[in-house]
Amino acid sequence: MSIQRAAVLGSGSWGTAFAKVLADAGTPSVTVWSRRPELAAAIRDEHHNPDYLPAMWLPDAVTATSDAFEAIDGADLVVLAVPSQTLRANLAAWNGAIGADATLVSLMKGIELDTLKRMSEVIVEVADVEPDRVAVVTGPNLAPEIAAEQIAGTVVACRDIGRAELVQRAISTRYLRPYTNDDVVGCELGGAVKNAIALAYGMASALGFGDNTKATLITRGLAETARLGAALGANPMTFAGLAGLGDLIATCSSPLSRNRSFGERLGRGETLEQAQAATRQTAEGVKSCLSIRDLAHSVGVEMPITEQVEQVCHEGVDPLKALAALMARETKPERPGVPSSTGQ
Ligand SMILES: NC(=O)C1=CN([C@@H]2O[C@H](COP(=O)(O)OP(=O)(O)OC[C@H]3O[C@@H](n4cnc5c(N)ncnc54)[C@H](OP(=O)(O)O)[C@@H]3O)[C@@H](O)[C@H]2O)C=CC1
């Protein structure tokens, strides 16, 4: 069995690059939904997206429309690529359009404000589908690099491994190698939390801190991600994989990352409003640091880096003071609760 017709809902950087991946992997028909008719026309008629990925040319199998119902009609794969905080309203507007057997794929890396739900949970609730029908694609996948066909790995997470394999086949190309995983919780948390950590990394980088600082942020950022994951039932090994460490490294170290770049702006002294005004694309960590912090509190988990990122973004705390606050925390074992090594 293979995917014959895919709908990609969202024509930003990742939605558009993902449409190319699907077509390059052999999907005969890929329809992108763009909320702006002029952008849908550019993708459909000129085979490129001048606003997000002007250097990328799309295969003939990719077309576009500004009518979401037209995109979804008959699709056996429905890919969601809108900002995390608008997903609920977007999906509600498309209610009833998604076919009874279609597989739904989330590309989004955020946690919903207020409900504290992961994106797959929002999809299950609003589209009223079984969790087994929802897959998550996540990993070190900066859209401009994928668009340029630079080699990368990714993860397709789904509770139903047969469905994960279906999506795996649908996006397997000479430049993208997908692995399956049944740990949806861990994969989604890895993708969401790395955005908050990349904001911290960007701040530290703009403040002139060096590689020791950056390595510490990455490593301790992963530690707090894994702590949250453990409390929410994720497999700890997921965080050592592409959806955890892999994505965290790519996002923190790349100047292409919107989250890291946003953090750099804050580190240079811009206010949240100034940084937002200068940024057109989605930096998910800016809002998700709030929901991740609240999610951690709800299960009694400490996430000091995420908490300080929230303080800088939403309470106007000076990034240098946030770093000082992290350093002033009580000293503790590297892995609290894990028995000491008995090796000599
Ligand atoms: N870019 C990347 O490298 C990667 C991104 N992701 C994740 O994918 C998700 C989508 O990101 P990405 O494509 O990069 O984001 P972009 O910011 O590049 O694009 C956002 C898209 O969503 C649309 N949009 C904005 N607001 C709304 C709304 N209220 N209702 C409906 N559509 C809206 C935009 O339309 P318009 O152009 O009209 O504003 C645009 O098509 C995010 O969760 C991100 O974390 C995951 C992996 C890689």
Ligand SMILES: O=C(CO)COP(=O)(O)O
């Ligand atoms: O998720 C991404 C890479 O895997 C993209 O990161 P940014 O949203 O920070 O650009």
